[in-house]
Amino acid sequence: MGPAEPSKGCRSHDAAKPLTFPLLSVTLLASFGSSMLYGYNLAVVNSPAVHIKAFYNITWTKRYGQGLSPGLLTLMYSLTVSVFALGGLVGSLPVGVLVTRYGRNGTLVRSTLLVFLASALMGFSRALASPEMIITGRFITGIHSGVWLSVVPMYLGEIAPKNLRGFLGLVPSIFICLGVFSAQLLGLPELLGEDGHWPLFLSVVAIPAALQLLLLRWFPESPRYLLIEKNDVRSATQALRWFLGKQDVREVVEEMREEQQSLSSVQTVSVRQLLQDHTVRWQVLSVVVINVGMQLSGIDAIWFYTNTIFENAGIPAPEIPYTTVATGAIEVIAGLIGCFTIERLGRRPLIIVGFCFMGICSLGITISLVLQTAVPWMRYISVACVIGIIAGFCIGPAGVPFLMTAELFKQSHRPAAYIVGGSLNWLSNFTVGFVFPFLQMSAGAFCYLVFCGVCLLVALYVHAIIPETKNKTFVEISHIFASRRAFLARTPDLVHMSKLHGYGALESSSLEDSGSSQA
Numbered sequence: 144m145g146p147a148e149p150s151k152g153c154r155s156h157d158a159a160k161p162l163t164f165p166l167l168s169v170t171l172l173a174s175f176g177s178s179m180l181y182g183y184n185l186a187v188v189n190s191p192a193v194h195i196k197a198f199y200n201i202t203w204t205k206r207y208g209q210g211l212s213p214g215l216l217t218l219m220y221s222l223t224v225s226v227f228a229l230g231g232l233v234g235s236l237p238v239g240v241l242v243t244r245y246g247r248n249g250t251l252v253r254s255t256l257l258v259f260l261a262s263a264l265m266g267f268s269r270a271l272a273s274p275e276m277i278i279t280g281r282f283i284t285g286i287h288s289g290v291w292l293s294v295v296p297m298y299l300g301e302i303a304p305k306n307l308r309g310f311l312g313l314v315p316s317i318f319i320c321l322g323v324f325s326a327q328l329l330g331l332p333e334l335l336g337e338d339g340h341w342p343l344f345l346s347v348v349a350i351p352a353a354l355q356l357l358l359l360r361w362f363p364e365s366p367r368y369l370l371i372e373k374n375d376v377r378s379a380t381q382a383l384r385w386f387l388g389k390q391d392v393r394e395v396v397e398e399m400r401e402e403q404q405s406l407s408s409v410q411t412v413s414v415r416q417l418l419q420d421h422t423v424r425w426q427v428l429s430v431v432v433i434n435v436g437m438q439l440s441g442i443d444a445i446w447f448y449t450n451t452i453f454e455n456a457g458i459p460a461p462e463i464p465y466t467t468v469a470t471g472a473i474e475v476i477a478g479l480i481g482c483f484t485i486e487r488l489g490r491r492p493l494i495i496v497g498f499c500f501m502g503i504c505s506l507g508i509t510i511s512l513v514l515q516t517a518v519p520w521m522r523y524i525s526v527a528c529v530i531g532i533i534a535g536f537c538i539g540p541a542g543v544p545f546l547m548t549a550e551l552f553k554q555s556h557r558p559a560a561y562i563v564g565g566s567l568n569w570l571s572n573f574t575v576g577f578v579f580p581f582l583q584m585s586a587g588a589f590c591y592l593v594f595c596g597v598c599l600l601v602a603l604y605v606h607a608i609i610p611e612t613k614n615k616t617f618v619e620i621s622h623i624f625a626s627r628r629a630f631l632a633r634t635p636d637l638v639h640m641s642k643l644h645g646y647g648a649l650e651s652s653s654l655e656d657s658g659s660s661q662a
Contacts, residue, residue, distance in 0.1 A: 160304035163388035168352055169362045170299055170314050173251060176290035176314035176355020180258065180348050182322025183282050185603045186471075188224050188332075190330025190464065191341035195377040195617040196220055198341075199274050199498030219274070219620055221577050226278055228573035230285020231292065235565030239558035243411055246364045247298035250290065251355070253446065261429055262585075266346030277345070284348065289569055292545070293561035301367040302386050309485035309546065316542025317478040324471030324581035331464050333441070371394070403554075417559040426551040427563065429609050433494070433544040434564040436601030438571035440501050441594030442536045444579040453529070457522040470530050477537035489613040490543050495602045497539030502598030504531035505591040508660045512588035546567075550612045573650055 188195070199219055203211045234254075243248045263278035296316050303311040330336045335344040365381035369377035379399070383392040412420065417427060450507065453463045481493055507528035515521035544564070552560045582590045610623050 144268065146533070150415060150422075154502050159326070160306060160387060164306055165362075166302065166307070166386050167387065168313065169359075169386075170311050172355060172362070173295050173298060174315045174318035176255065177288075177295050178318035178352045178358065179325070179351055179498075180284070181288040181292065182290065182319035182324075183326045183348060184322075185319075186323040186326035187345060188281075189467070190327070190336050192220065193278070195223065195293055196337045198269060200537075202272050202274055205272070208653060212569070217580055221468055221580050222283060223278055225573050225577035226599055227285040227288070228283040228569050231281075231289035231345045232285075232566055234286035234289020235288075235562060236291055236354065237564060239411070239414070239562050240377045241290065242294060242368075242558050244370050247294055247301065247361065248292050248362060248364045250299065252360045254290040254294075255352045255359075256354040257283050257290075259349055260320040261287070262346040262349035266342050268345075269342045275598060277332050280345070283355070289565060292568065293565040294544035294629070296542075296549050297557060297561055298365055300546065301365040302382075306486065308550070309490060309613060310482060312546035313478070313482040313485055313542040315545070316537065317475065317482055319541060320471070320474040320478040320537050324387055324468070324475050327464075327468045327471040331468065336464065344470065347503045364479075366395075367399055367554060371398045374403075378406035399643065400483070409554050411560050414559045417563065420556070423552065423556055425608065426556075427560070428444070429551060430467070430544075430548050430564040431567055432601060432604050433540075433547060433609075434568040435500065435571050436529075436604075437540050437544050438568055438575055439594070439597045440498065440532075440536065440540060441505055441591065441597075442501070442540075444531055444575055444594070453526065454465055457519075458526065466526060470533055472532040473530050474537045477534035478541065481538040481542065485543075488610045490539075490547060491605060491611050493539030493608065494543045494547075495539075496607050497535045497541075497543075498598045498602035498605070500535035500538075501532050502595045502602070503599065504535065505530040505595035507531070509595070510590050512591075512641055542582075543610070547609070548614065550615075553621055620627065 162390070171216055196216055200210045200216060203209075207295035238250075241253075245253060261280040261283035264276045268274070268276035268280070286630070297310060299311050299315070300308055325495070329344060329347070330435075335341070335347075359653065363385050366379040366386070367383040369375045369382060376396070380392060380396060384390055387395070420427075442638065453466055454460070458466055481497075485493055505528070508525055511521040511528060514526065515543055548564045579590070610620075612620050615623075
């Protein structure tokens, strides 16, 4: 018997909803004032690395009468780079409380104030001869990014119609790439890459933050938050009409009511309750794998230390800043490709292909660095592989993990899931940023094999475990995982070993039933 015909209501409900100007506006604004800052702060310490290290050394000499040893200087600069991720870890922890109390939009607006404080600290650090102000400023920008990294995908995932959820969910990843590209471009010697301009270079993050603070507060709150968590049907309906650009939003309200009823006896769960809930075990494991894999793929090592990698590859020093800018332009193009193909191809193909391509390119970097002394043109292979890693990341792994975290959970579990995914994401980010310089010194070219293995394992996990979520409601996705849990629970009963003339053989009740029915 074939599948049942969908009712007229279901057909209407599944109809594709157009991209409205308010939806596009809030997506671009939230991404510009948050995602772009994250990308900018990832790459901003790359170009002025020499000048910042010289500032640390001069300040240390003035204070203590002697300069920093090479090891201690490397340690201080590694801390400057990686403390951003440590701040992100701290910022990700209170996300559940913040989004429940202030809403998604309200949390984004309030967190913007952190950027102004960080900008002032870093901007005046040289005038006050204080390396501590740079490190503290980086830590505070990390806190802001830790908040947005969870809240922006959550906000966009809840306001977007299901046929646009993938497209709008990847827009922040494009702005991450734009932020990286902006830092690389402004870091050129002709702009802010000179010794006298690096404090301004670090503090220009206040400009996008100011624009977001002024404008985002005029946009509505998430309708799902208003209806499901606050039970404010009137405000939720008004927000839906504003975002969707039409008066009749009864079908969308009905879908949210269905989810609200399924959660009527369930309050917003804590992280501990999420980890103890066996019904979402596979979703939690999937969020852990893709978020940890995203950072341990080596992308942060590439972004933090691009100039050093190109220097080790033998690229002439005057050409390195321009080569770095070229990689930034390519990553923006790759992000656009991912954004405009996700609703056609789906989430799984983009993230699987992205991680596989990154793994192959990491292996390519190792081979090219090993052979470049004997084969001089191998340094160009290294550059191509760095570009390949960045392009592969921006096509899928840059944005799909955050989108999947929103899609794999219902409203009650979503904040806690973002805390788990965000905290592990930032912890992995900190580990890579802090350890990579020492790993590179000890393992040399072979350090990229670690990233290669991580990328290929994550791709294999996604292929084997995570279902396609394209164009499905949050309730439908939960049902897919529920059916998967039921199948896995029945597997030991369906298939077991039995004796067959003294030898072990597989015995399957389902096969027996099939065979008897055919007989």
